[in-house]
Amino acid sequence: MLKNINLQKISVIGMGLLGASVTMACRRAFPKVFTVGYSHRASTRKKSRQLNVAHQIAQTLEEAVHNADIVILATPILTFETYFKSIAPFLKSGAIVTDVGSTKHLVHQWANKNLPRTVFYVGSHPIAGSEKRGVEYARDDLLTSARCILTHTARTNAHALKILRHFWSELGCNVVTLAPKKHDQIFALISHLPHVLAAALINGSDFEDMKFAGKGFIDTSRIASGPADVWMDIVLTNHHNITLGIDQLVRQLGRMKKAIAAQDAAKVKDLLETARAKREKLIAYKLKKRELL
Amino acid sequence: MLKNINLQKISVIGMGLLGASVTMACRRAFPKVFTVGYSHRASTRKKSRQLNVAHQIAQTLEEAVHNADIVILATPILTFETYFKSIAPFLKSGAIVTDVGSTKHLVHQWANKNLPRTVFYVGSHPIAGSEKRGVEYARDDLLTSARCILTHTARTNAHALKILRHFWSELGCNVVTLAPKKHDQIFALISHLPHVLAAALINGSDFEDMKFAGKGFIDTSRIASGPADVWMDIVLTNHHNITLGIDQLVRQLGRMKKAIAAQDAAKVKDLLETARAKREKLIAYKLKKRELL
Numbered sequence: 001m002l003k004n005i006n007l008q009k010i011s012v013i014g015m016g017l018l019g020a021s022v023t024m025a026c027r028r029a030f031p032k033v034f035t036v037g038y039s040h041r042a043s044t045r046k047k048s049r050q051l052n053v054a055h056q057i058a059q060t061l062e063e064a065v066h067n068a069d070i071v072i073l074a075t076p077i078l079t080f081e082t083y084f085k086s087i088a089p090f091l092k093s094g095a096i097v098t099d100v101g102s103t104k105h106l107v108h109q110w111a112n113k114n115l116p117r118t119v120f121y122v123g124s125h126p127i128a129g130s131e132k133r134g135v136e137y138a139r140d141d142l143l144t145s146a147r148c149i150l151t152h153t154a155r156t157n158a159h160a161l162k163i164l165r166h167f168w169s170e171l172g173c174n175v176v177t178l179a180p181k182k183h184d185q186i187f188a189l190i191s192h193l194p195h196v197l198a199a200a201l202i203n204g205s206d207f208e209d210m211k212f213a214g215k216g217f218i219d220t221s222r223i224a225s226g227p228a229d230v231w232m233d234i235v236l237t238n239h240h241n242i243t244l245g246i247d248q249l250v251r252q253l254g255r256m257k258k259a260i261a262a263q264d265a266a267k268v269k270d271l272l273e274t275a276r277a278k279r280e281k282l283i284a285y286k287l288k289k290r291e292l293l
Numbered sequence: 294m295l296k297n298i299n300l301q302k303i304s305v306i307g308m309g310l311l312g313a314s315v316t317m318a319c320r321r322a323f324p325k326v327f328t329v330g331y332s333h334r335a336s337t338r339k340k341s342r343q344l345n346v347a348h349q350i351a352q353t354l355e356e357a358v359h360n361a362d363i364v365i366l367a368t369p370i371l372t373f374e375t376y377f378k379s380i381a382p383f384l385k386s387g388a389i390v391t392d393v394g395s396t397k398h399l400v401h402q403w404a405n406k407n408l409p410r411t412v413f414y415v416g417s418h419p420i421a422g423s424e425k426r427g428v429e430y431a432r433d434d435l436l437t438s439a440r441c442i443l444t445h446t447a448r449t450n451a452h453a454l455k456i457l458r459h460f461w462s463e464l465g466c467n468v469v470t471l472a473p474k475k476h477d478q479i480f481a482l483i484s485h486l487p488h489v490l491a492a493a494l495i496n497g498s499d500f501e502d503m504k505f506a507g508k509g510f511i512d513t514s515r516i517a518s519g520p521a522d523v524w525m526d527i528v529l530t531n532h533h534n535i536t537l538g539i540d541q542l543v544r545q546l547g548r549m550k551k552a553i554a555a556q557d558a559a560k561v562k563d564l565l566e567t568a569r570a571k572r573e574k575l576i577a578y579k580l581k582k583r584e585l586l
Contacts, residue, residue, distance in 0.1 A: 127507040147505065186502045194494060194513040196553070199568035200545035201487065202575075209479045210575050212440065214420040216516040218585065220487040221572055223509040228566035235561055239553045246550045250543055252493035257539045260489070260532045268528055273521035275492035279514055282495075282503050292511065 007033050011068040013061070013083060015039040015048040018100050018129055019074030020138030022171070023054040028140045029170040038064035039135075048135050062090045070167065072124070073099035077233040080107055084114035093118040096160045100126055102187060103237040104151040104180035112155065120160035123151030123180055125187075126173055133227045141172070145290055148173035151180040174291065188241030193249060195231055196242060198224035300326050304361040306354070306376060308332040308341040311393050311422055312367030313431030315464070316347040321433045322463045331357035332428075341428050355383045363460065365417070366392035370526040373400055377407035386411040389453045393419055395480060396530040397444040397473035405448065413453035416444030416473055418480075419466055426520045434465070438583055441466035444473040467584065481534030486542060488524055489535060491517035 010026050012019045015037050026035045037054035038061060039045050048057045058064035065071050065087045073083055080099055091097065097119055101107050104123040111121035128146035130137060148168040152161050165175050178186070198221045202210075210217070235242060259267035286292040303319050305312045308330045319328045330347035331354060332338050341350045351357035358364050358380045366376055373392055384390065390412055394400055397416040404414035421439040423430060441461040445454050458468050471479070491514045495503075503510070528535060552560035579585040 127505070129507075147507070149505070186505050189498060190502050190506045190510045194510050195565075196549050197490065197494065197546070198513060199565050200542060200549055201490065202568040202572050203548075203564060204541045204545040205482055205571075207571065207574070209483050210571075211578060212420070212442070212479050213483045213575065213579070214422075214440070217483045217487050218576075218579070219512045219515050220491060222512050224565075224568045225572045225576070226569065228562050228569050231565050232558060232562040235553055235565075236556055236558055239556055243550050243554045246546050246553075248497045249493060250546055252497040253490070253539050253543055255496075256489050256493055257536050260528055260539075261536045263529055263532055265525060265529060269521050269525040271496060272488075272492050272517075272524050272528075275495040275517045276519065276521050278498075278500065278503075279495050279518045281500070282506065283511075283518070285504060286506070286511070 007069050009034045009036065009068045010070045010072070011036040011038065011058075011064045012054070012072045012074055013038050013064060013087070014074035015044050015053065015057070015135045015138075016074060017133050017135070017137045018126070018142070019072070020048060020051070020053040020135040021128070021140065021142035022072060022074060022100065022126075024138055024140035025143050025171045027054070029172070036064050036068065044135060051135060051138070053135060053138055061086055065090050065095075067092055068095055070096045070098065070164075073097075073101070076230055077101040077103060077107065077237050081110040081114060084110055088114060088116055091116065091119045095119045096163060097121045098124040098164060100124055101237075102191065102234045104149075104178075104183045106237045108151065108153060108180045120157040122156055122161050122164050123149075123183075124164060124168065125149040125151070125183065126168065126171075127191075129226075133230070143168075144172035146173050147291055148175050149183055150175060150177045151183050152177060153180065174289065184238050185241050188238050189245045189248075192234055192238055192242050193245035195223050195226065196235065196246065197249065198222070300362050302327045302329065302361045303363045303365070304329045304331065304351075304357045305347070305365045305367055306331050306357060306380070307367035308337050308346065308350070308428045308431075309367060310426050310428070310430045311419070311435070312365070313341060313344070313346040313428040314421070314433065314435035315365060315367060315393065315419075317431055317433035318436050318464045320347070322465075329357050329361070337428060344428060344431070346428060346431055354379050358383050358388075360385055361388055363389045363391065363457075366390075366394070369523055370394040370396060370400065370530050374403040374407060377403055381407060381409055384409065384412045388412045389456060390414045391417045391457060393417055394530075395484065395527045397442075397476045399530045401444065401446060401473045413450040415449055415454050415457050416442075416476070417457060417461065418442040418444070418476065419461065419464075420484075422519075426523070436461075437465035439466050440584055441468050442476055443468060443470045444476050445470060446473065467582065477531050478534050481531050481538045482541075485527055485531055485535050486538035488516050488519065489528065489539065490542065491515065 023035045023037050035054040036056045038058045045057045126148040128142045202224045316328045316330045328347040329349045331351045338350045419441040421435045495517045
């Protein structure tokens with residue numbers, strides 16, 4: 001449980017799949033804490049009220065963040081700078097501000113530039129989601145067993161970091177910390193690149209051919225069904241690392257092509273077996289960490 | 294049900310996941326037909342007997358195919374030519390020979406060259422499987438709702454094709470037919486290329502980075518866990534089409550990279566949204582065809 005803080009109100013800005021799942025998980029993990037959700041869309045506010053995902057769905061940003069102990073941005077990344085500016089005047093002194101964005105380096109810069117010195121920013125990236133979107137797909141167990149990365153710099157308040165570590169742990173996450181630059185490098189390769197790759201695979205495929213697709217193709221391309229606007233923001237806020245990742249992948253495909261074109265059986269088998277063994281080692285690690293359920 | 298044929302014995306050579314699933318499905322779909330399995334490995338024959346996947350597990354190839362109405366090869370593709378030669382002397386006149394290999398053009402050539410004119414070859418490719426391998430993972434419903442491609446050329450006997458169409462349909466498959474060359478072109482792009490891609494993604498990833506992988510990375514790379522020897526055979530017997538597929542994918546990745554490096558938001562969103570919409574259309578098609586269960 002949270003220690004040394006009298007947590008009374010948690011506000012989540014953005015009632016999409018992830019934002020609403022956070023409010024729902026908060027209600028379950030912190031039954032005495034007042035949870036508030038906000039969406040700029042009247043239709044989403046209405047749906048969120050109907051689905052009862054938070055104690056209150058605020059009409060305005062001011063109402064949403066007023067007196068909140070923790071404010072969590074769960075909107076598309078490219079809206080974060082504007083939201084930091086908009087909520088800045090209404091944040092109480094000592095409030096902790098975080099977000100659930102998939103890139104972190106730029107977000108730290110925006111927070112640093114736009115939030116008052118009286119509040120504490122820490123980056124959060126819960127590795128949870130789905131190719132589905134919208135409050136109607138929210139679940140109070142979406143974060144269960146998910147890894148959550150907290151990002152911090154030399155400026156980050158240690159007490160705020162500690163509180164958020166407790167917060168996400170109570171919501172069921174395995175919390176680890178990283179510097180925002182390192183975070184963005186890693187996620188370019190293991191999250192953003194696979195998305196770009198899945199989209200490239202689909203874009204390069206003929207629809208009539210795709211009708212023959214089996215489970216392999218369906219799984220390999222699954223993340224290409226994710227919301228384009230959300231992923232556009234991720235890609236644009238991590239463009240340098242992702243282009244490096246594309247270059248690296250193209251080099252790997254070149255190695256494959258060379259071995260296949262030469263019909264070099266030993267080399268082809270070696271490349272496939274190396275991948276197989278490495279992935280099996282990854283699955284074993286993930287099962288041990290209980291991150292695959 | 295099969296018409297115009299008094300089907301009495303079906304033989305499957307190769308008791309891996311797919312071969313044993315075929316014998317199990319035969320026992321369910323054709324309870325009066327005698328099913329025989331064969332493996333060149335004594336240990337696999339023993340396991341197959343223990344698991345009771347067929348009425349008989351033959352000790353020799355001759356015993357396995359003797360008097361069989363349908364003989365199905367379910368071994369790695371690069372063994373097919375040798376098996377055609379080995380079984381040729383023991384096949385009864387009028388027997389239908391097929392296989393479950395993932396490439397078809399070379400297999401038709403091998404069959405044509407090595408099987409006697411008294412038997413009928415038709416290619417089969419049931420789109421079923423798993424990254425698991427071995428008779429212990431066999432299931433009698435593995436083929437349920439799977440698409441099964443039958444390949445035929447001008448030489449193919451129409452009655453044998455008709456019988457195999459009934460056969461796979463009774464096992465639960467949605468049967469379609471293709472020319473072997475067309476089959477290999479399509480599957481290079483929607484099956485073999487995704488496998489190569491998944492392996493390249495894993496090979497290009499640092500293991501420490503992969504520890505942060507979420508569900509997206511796990512799904513995108515799933516097929517890389519498939520057996521390297523099986524996939525080596527597939528890749529080598531379809532090398533030309535696969536290298537063309539790699540070239541095409543690299544071009545698509547180049548388009549992505551260009552838009553991302555230029556931070557061209559409209560173009561990035563367009564590429565991602567095109568992929569998203571196209572995949573959703575594919576999923577809708579597959580659901581309608583009941584091929585996604």
